[in-house]
Amino acid sequence: MASGLRVSNLSLKYGGVSALCGLSMDLAPGEVIGLIGPNGSGKTSFLNLVTGFEFPTEGAIFFEGQELTGKSAQSIARKGIARTFQNLQVFSRLSVYENMRAGCHRCSKPSSSFWQFKAARNAEKERILSLLDCFSLADMALDTPEALTLVQLRQLDLARALASEPKLILLDEPAAGMTPYETDQLAKTLQDHVLNGRSAIIIEHKIDFIAALAKRTFVLSAGRAIADGPTDEVLCDKDVRRIYLGECG
Ligand SMILES: Nc1ncnc2c1ncn2[C@@H]1O[C@H](COP(=O)(O)OP(=O)(O)O)[C@@H](O)[C@H]1O
Ligand SMILES: [Mg+2]
CATH class of the missing domain: 3.40.50.300 (P-loop containing nucleotide triphosphate hydrolases)
Structure with a gap:
């Protein structure tokens, strides 16, 4: 077991x-x-x-x-295994959405065909949008982290850790x-x-x-x-x- x-x-x-x-x-x-x-x-x-x-x-x-x-x-x-950080570590030049993609990439596996790649990309997009929604960050998806409050930054850190499921x-x-x-x-x-x-x-x-x-x-x-x-x-x-x-x- x-x-x-x-x-x-x-x-x-x-x-x-x-x-x-x-x-x-x-x-x-x-x-x-x-x-x-x-x-x-x-x-x-x-x-x-x-x-x-x-x-x-x-x-x-x-x-x-x-x-x-x-x-x-x-x-x-x-x-x-995923983690969040006591001293927040977000990519300041990337949008909220791109920060989430970075969380997915930490654990993404290589695709063996174009169709597999496309399906994985679509699944990733759905997962990210659903997490942003869950953490009330959907409206900020295209903003960079400097537009976020401390609470929103902590939520982004957590959502990004969860993006890898x-x-x-x-x-x-x-x-x-x-x-x-x-x-x-x-x-x-x-x-x-x-x-x-x-x-x-x-x-x-x-x-x-x-x-x-x-x-x-x-x-x-x-x-x-x-x-x-x-x-x-x-x-x-x-x-x-x-x-x-x-x-x-
Ligand atoms: N990069 C580092 N270099 C040297 N000492 C460190 C470093 N990181 C942590 N420490 C020391 O290790 C001990 C444990 O730190 P840490 O794990 O950050 O504790 P906590 O998270 O419980 O506050 C502390 O004495 C701290 O000063
Ligand atoms: Mg500590």
């Missing part, structure tokens, strides 16, 4: 800085995990390793039974900079259109957002796992509250 994501004993060092230390995690197909921890605890580094943007100093990464360790970001995207999506602080209302709206969109049956790891400092979306939460502190379990139990854990939420006693 196809398994989900399995990371084993993962470590990452930047020179003398240990960003991650001996991290292991299993994610079942369709499971949604919240990933929390103080700034600098290694959350983004973990996403960088799983998506091939960095390579581990030690440890191994498997997805659906295949080893991903050392593979390029593009080949990992082709296996069905990933089996696993990794979200790095998707609600950063959003008001409570915008954060609630994003949680609803994720619930209704993104997470239905798809595996996800969601990094976010807004605890209510994590609690609304993830049944399981994983906590990092200084590159090490300090808790992993049902979200409600983890958020009540004494050490988690002391280290992450800054509570005394």
Whole structure:
């Protein structure tokens, strides 16, 4: 049976800085995990390793039974893993629509005939228009990203990640900079259109957002796992509250 994501004993060092230390995690197909921890605890580094943007100093990464360790970001995207970025990365000279096409290209496979190419192109167009519609960006398809608000840029980043129809999506602080209302709206969109049956790891400092979306939460502190379990139990854990939420006693 196809398994989900399995990371084993993962470590990452930047020179003398240990960003991650001996991290292991299993994610079942369709499971949604919240990933929390103080700034600098290694959350983004973990996403960088799983998506091939960095390579581990030690440890191994498997997805659906295949080893991903050392593979390029593009080949990992082709296996069905997509991500968003904490520091938004959009192509500023391309239109919203073209940015979406770039998301499709990350995982597109070569066509063996003109008709196959044409069918794939049509399917891509439909998929992009439907995603832009879902994220209320359809009217801005021909604009460049500079015309978008921060919320719309975050939505574009998310829609672009979804354009490749990933089996696993990794979200790095998707609600950063959003008001409570915008954060609630994003949680609803994720619930209704993104997470239905798809595996996800969601990094976010807004605890209510994590609690609304993830049944399981994983906590990092200084590159090490300090808790992993049902979200409600983890958020009540004494050490988690002391280290992450800054509570005394
Ligand atoms: N490119 C880099 N070069 C050197 N150190 C880095 C780099 N990226 C992250 N770090 C360090 O690795 C640690 C983990 O960072 P990061 O994964 O960004 O944490 P988080 O996402 O939890 O805030 C921090 O100490 C950070 O300063
Ligand atoms: Mg980060």
